[in-house]
Structure formats: structure tokens, C-alpha cells
Amino acid sequence: MRFRHFDNLRVFNIVARHGSFASAADELHLTKGAVSHQVRQLEAELGFTLFDRLPRGISLTSKGRELLATANSAFAHLEQKISELRQQHTRVLTIGVTTYFASRWLSPRLMEFMRTHPDIRLRIQPMIKLENLKREGIDLAIRWGNGDWHDVSIEKLFVCPAWPCGDKHALKKVQELGLEAAFERFTLLRDREDSNAWSHWFKVAGLNYMGRSDTLIIPDPNVRVQAVIDGQGIALNDGLVEAELQAGRLYRLSDAQLSDYGYHLAYTADALQNPDVEAFASWLKQVASA
Numbered sequence: 001m002r003f004r005h006f007d008n009l010r011v012f013n014i015v016a017r018h019g020s021f022a023s024a025a026d027e028l029h030l031t032k033g034a035v036s037h038q039v040r041q042l043e044a045e046l047g048f049t050l051f052d053r054l055p056r057g058i059s060l061t062s063k064g065r066e067l068l069a070t071a072n073s074a075f076a077h078l079e080q081k082i083s084e085l086r087q088q089h090t091r092v093l094t095i096g097v098t099t100y101f102a103s104r105w106l107s108p109r110l111m112e113f114m115r116t117h118p119d120i121r122l123r124i125q126p127m128i129k130l131e132n133l134k135r136e137g138i139d140l141a142i143r144w145g146n147g148d149w150h151d152v153s154i155e156k157l158f159v160c161p162a163w164p165c166g167d168k169h170a171l172k173k174v175q176e177l178g179l180e181a182a183f184e185r186f187t188l189l190r191d192r193e194d195s196n197a198w199s200h201w202f203k204v205a206g207l208n209y210m211g212r213s214d215t216l217i218i219p220d221p222n223v224r225v226q227a228v229i230d231g232q233g234i235a236l237n238d239g240l241v242e243a244e245l246q247a248g249r250l251y252r253l254s255d256a257q258l259s260d261y262g263y264h265l266a267y268t269a270d271a272l273q274n275p276d277v278e279a280f281a282s283w284l285k286q287v288a289s290a
Contacts, residue, residue, distance in 0.1 A: 008042035010069055011035060012050060016060060016068045093120055096127045096141035100221035101263065102238040113283050120276050131143045134268050137278050140265040142284075144221075144238075145197070146258070148273070152266045155281070158261040158288040164201065164253045166234040169178050171251040179208055179254055185283065187233030188215045197236050197258065203258035223252070238262075263288075 015024040015035060017043035025032045043050050081177040097106060102124055108260060114122065125138060133141055133152060145152050166174075167184070188198050202209035216233055218224040227236045229249050236258070237250070244250040265284065277290045 003045065003046055004009060005038075005042055006043075008038045010075075011038045012042055013068065013071050013075065014063070015039060015051070019059075027214060043127075079161070089248065092123050093280055094123045094125050094137055095140050095280070096125045096133065096136065098140035098144070098221050099126045099143075100225070100240065101142055101144070102126065103222070105263075109113075109287055112287070113280065116283075117279060120279065122280075133266065133271075135240055137273065139267070139271060140281060143264050143266045144194070144261070145264070146200070146260050147262075147264050148183050148266075149266065153269055153271075155282060155285075156266040157263040157265055160238040161257040161259045161263045162197065162236040162238045163255075163257040164234050165228055165245075165250045166239040166253050168248070169227060170234055170253060171178060174179065174253050179205070180266060183234075186214075188212055189218055189227055189233040189235040190215055190220065191217070191219050191224065193217060197261070201236060201256065205254060 011024070011028065013028055018024045018027070021032050021035050021039075025035045027157075028035060039050065041275060046067075048063050049061050050067065051058040065106065073219065095106075108126075110122065113120075125136070127136070127138070127141070133139075141150065142157065143154075144160075147156060153289070163182075170182070170186060173185065176182075182228065184196055188220075190198055198212070199209045199217075202264075216227070218227055224235050225237065225241060227233065228237075229244065238261070241250055245252065265281055272281065
């Protein structure tokens with residue numbers, strides 16, 4: 001007898017993952033009773049029980065565990081094949097960047113790549129946390145920092161030293177009080193809780209950091225730039241804020257800088273086996289070195 005209820009097999013997979021009919025029902029936007037009915041319908045067709053119904057919850061039977069392992073493998077293989085077929089059809093290359101880097105450096109240069117590679121469709125994915133690239137479907141990311149990351153392969157794109165910026169009132173405080181006294185009064189803006197950029201800069205500047213707690217976390221760098229302009233604190237910026245410096249909306253507060261900071265290509269170990277990723281990475285490095 002041919003197996004017919006593949007839709008019920010998917011429901012079984014979701015119930016097994018949650019270990020609960022109610023949680024599976026929430027994900028499927030069905031009632032708990034409808035999910036339970038589909039599982040019982042599947043069990044009737046299979047001729048064996050998939051779950052032991054307990055006073056508090058459910059648990060997989062031995063045959064249920066075996067079927068789950070097979071179903072997971074089959075679904076994963078199917079998803080991989082669908083992904084491969086989509087890539088063959090569209091050849092979409094997904095690039096993970098912050099909106100700051102995309103708008104200030106990458107976007108004005110993209111037409112050159114698109115003219116020379118008309119067969120590759122680009123998808124620019126704005127990201128705040130450029131991590132878990134494979135899970136997010138990112139083929140190549142561009143990260144800012146000193147390159148000290150171990151979760152992905154890293155290649156330096158270009159050095160872009162970072163230094164503290166503030167509004168005109170922050171600059172006036174530095175001029176009146178001196179660097180150390182003024183910086184004791186500033187709120188430090190940074191991108192995430194575990195960022196070491198400010199502690200690195202204080203060390204370079206010869207100032208005492210002392211694990212500052214007067215910080216404001218603003219993950220999006222473009223929003224962080226605007227926060228500095230609005231007088232909410234000071235931030236570490238780089239040469240990509242030249243327009244704001246020229247317009248007098250931002251001011252560099254010190255000559256001390258993080259000279260080894262800049263932008264890096266980040267990718268998983270097997271990413272460069274994709275010729276499209278290799279083509280875009282090579283183009284980026286060529287443009288950056290020009």
C-alpha cells in the first residue's frame with residue numbers, strides 16, 4: 001500500500017520537535033485538536049503508534065524515534081536540493097553588511113560590479129550582528145573591527161582607523177577641560193555589550209578606562225552617528241563620516257586612533273568554492289586597493 005499522508009508526516013515532525021501538541025498547533029496556526037487528529041490519522045495509516053500519551057505531555061515511541069530520524073534526514077535533503085535548484089536558477093549572491101557601510105562605501109560602487117557581472121544577481125542584506133552567516137543565508141559579509149574573530153574566515157579589505165567623534169559641545173568640553181577630564185563626563189556609545197573597541201582606544205590614548213558603565217548600546221552604526229549629532233554621547237567613527245565632519249555636524253575629539261581597525265571580508269570555510277562569491281570578493285579587494 002502506497003503511503004499517502006505526507007502532509008501529516010510534516011505535522012508529526014513539528015510535534016516531535018516541540019514535544020507538545022499545543023506548541024505545534026501554535027506554530028501551524030491550527031487547533032490542538034486538529035493537530036492531534038492529523039497525528040492519529042498518520043498512526044492509523046502507518047499501523048503503529050508514534051507517541052505515548054502521558055498524563056503530562058507526550059513522548060516518542062521507539063518506532064516514532066526511528067521515523068523522526070528518517071523524516072528529518074529526508075526533509076533536510078529535500079531543503080538542500082531545493083536551495084541548490086534555486087541557486088542554479090537565479091544565482092543570487094547575498095552580501096551581509098551594515099547599513100552604514102552599505103550606504104557610505106558599497107552602494108556608490110555596486111554598478112561597476114553589476115555591469116561586469118550581469119549574470120550574478122546581488123542581494124544586499126542589512127545586518128547588525130554579522131554572525132551565523134550560514135544560518136542567515138549570507139554568502140559573504142563585511143565586518144568592521146580589528147579582525148580578531150575566530151568564528152569565520154577573515155580577509156582584510158582595507159584599513160580605516162577609528163577615533164572618537166562628538167558634536168560641537170563635546171569638542172568645546174575637550175578644549176576647556178582637556179581630554180581626560182572631558183572623557184570622564186561623556187556617555188560612550190557602542191554597538192554591543194561585549195565590544196572592546198572603547199577599551200582599546202582608551203589604552204592607545206593613555207587614558208584610564210576602568211570598565212566604564214556610562215555607556216549606551218546602539219547596534220545600528222547609522223543610528224549611532226545620528227545619536228552623536230544629537231548630543232547623546234560620543235562614538236568611535238572612521239573616515240566614512242567625512243561628509244558629517246565637513247558639514248560641521250561631527251567633530252574629531254582626539255588624534256589618538258585605532259590604527260589597526262578597518263573592514264574585513266568574512267565568510268565560512270567553503271564559501272569561496274562558489275565562483276560567484278570568489279568573483280565578488282576579488283572585485284571588492286580590487287576596488288578597495290584602487
